[in-house]
Amino acid sequence: MKTVFFYGGTDIRVEESSIPQPGPGEALVRVRAAGVCGSDLHNYRGNRPATSQVPWQQGHELAGEIAALGPRVSGLEIGQRVAVEAEHLLGCGNCRWCSQGQNQLCPNRSLINGEKHSSHGFSQYDVCVAENLHPIGDHISFAEAALLDCYACGVHAMNRSPVPDGETAAIIGAGAIAMTLGQILKASGSCRVVMIGTRPEPLQIAVASGAADETVCLADQNPVEATLALTGGEGAAVTFETVGGTSQLIAQAASMTRRGGSVSVLGLFTAPQEIDPALAMQRELTFRWSNSFSSWPAGPASVRNSEYVTALELMEAGKLQPRPLVTHEFGIGEIGEAFAAADSKSTSGAIRVMVIP
Numbered sequence: 001m002k003t004v005f006f007y008g009g010t011d012i013r014v015e016e017s018s019i020p021q022p023g024p025g026e027a028l029v030r031v032r033a034a035g036v037c038g039s040d041l042h043n044y045r046g047n048r049p050a051t052s053q054v055p056w057q058q059g060h061e062l063a064g065e066i067a068a069l070g071p072r073v074s075g076l077e078i079g080q081r082v083a084v085e086a087e088h089l090l091g092c093g094n095c096r097w098c099s100q101g102q103n104q105l106c107p108n109r110s111l112i113n114g115e116k117h118s119s120h121g122f123s124q125y126d127v128c129v130a131e132n133l134h135p136i137g138d139h140i141s142f143a144e145a146a147l148l149d150c151y152a153c154g155v156h157a158m159n160r161s162p163v164p165d166g167e168t169a170a171i172i173g174a175g176a177i178a179m180t181l182g183q184i185l186k187a188s189g190s191c192r193v194v195m196i197g198t199r200p201e202p203l204q205i206a207v208a209s210g211a212a213d214e215t216v217c218l219a220d221q222n223p224v225e226a227t228l229a230l231t232g233g234e235g236a237a238v239t240f241e242t243v244g245g246t247s248q249l250i251a252q253a254a255s256m257t258r259r260g261g262s263v264s265v266l267g268l269f270t271a272p273q274e275i276d277p278a279l280a281m282q283r284e285l286t287f288r289w290s291n292s293f294s295s296w297p298a299g300p301a302s303v304r305n306s307e308y309v310t311a312l313e314l315m316e317a318g319k320l321q322p323r324p325l326v327t328h329e330f331g332i333g334e335i336g337e338a339f340a341a342a343d344s345k346s347t348s349g350a351i352r353v354m355v356i357p
Helices: 040-044 142-146 148-160 176-188 200-208 223-230 249-255 277-283 307-316 332-343
Strands: 002-006 012-016 026-035 061-069 081-084 125-129 133-135 168-172 192-197 214-217 236-241 257-265 286-289 326-331 352-356
Touching: 002 332, 012 332, 026 142, 040 332, 061 125, 061 142, 061 148, 081 142, 133 307, 142 148, 142 326, 142 352, 148 176, 148 307, 168 176, 168 223, 168 249, 176 192, 176 200, 176 307, 192 200, 192 223, 200 214, 214 223, 223 249, 236 249, 249 257, 249 277, 257 277, 326 332, 332 352
Parallel strands: 168 192, 168 236, 192 214, 236 257, 257 286, 326 352
Antiparallel strands: 002 012, 026 061, 026 125, 026 352, 061 081, 081 133
């Protein structure tokens, strides 16, 4: 089978490897679509040190068909179409956080029997933990199902920082995480969403796909002044930061958030951030980081719900519009072009780039 191996930075190679065999509690999935996540680009851009194991595989936004089942797997069938919940979010199952369903906080996250697990979506086949496979309806394409990871992140951010009905949420960013979050907010309540981006084209897609009610384009407007103007001078009840990187966007988010409001940080920053403590105290702001997804609320299994499944149920019900967010598709042999397009969205116009193995 063809498999993508990452050697650090832009050194990405397609190589031949053996098709893996599923073990107990596992299934072999024929990957049909895998998204290039912003986190996939950190190594590509040199913002993270290379992993200790070179080369490595990645690709955690994926969907496909079950090709084989290992021992002790029930409830799944060969040929079944499935969305795959990312394996790097698997918890140890024994710690305080796992007992509450907060696997994303597990100190030993992604370790099973001392071995690190991750999804390998940039490959023609991947062995997956069977409990991470979720059947999807025929009306959902594989590329759309691969976006469920992004939608689940939006569910988690919304659960941690809910927007009251009738209030305004501001979203800094107009990428896939911002778009899926906006659609989740609109599908789950009656808030108003203002999306802030650098270019008009993705903002137009945001409105057309139901991810935003109004937009602010940085090419034409000051984001803080524009958001305050749209909210009668008060600011947003919740501001979601989805970009990360090196700019001082948490401070910007605080400046456009109303008194008593919240700032939710989804973006992964690669430079220290500064917050004006006088402004934060004056407005009595709440800052919450949102790390991936798990289940909600935290507590016994009888009271919590999978945030990934919540996203899937909304998609199955037709309450989300994933198709407009998939702007580019590349074959596995074009993995270099796929990463280049995802890395330079201002040139390519990409929102979410999909690799079709």
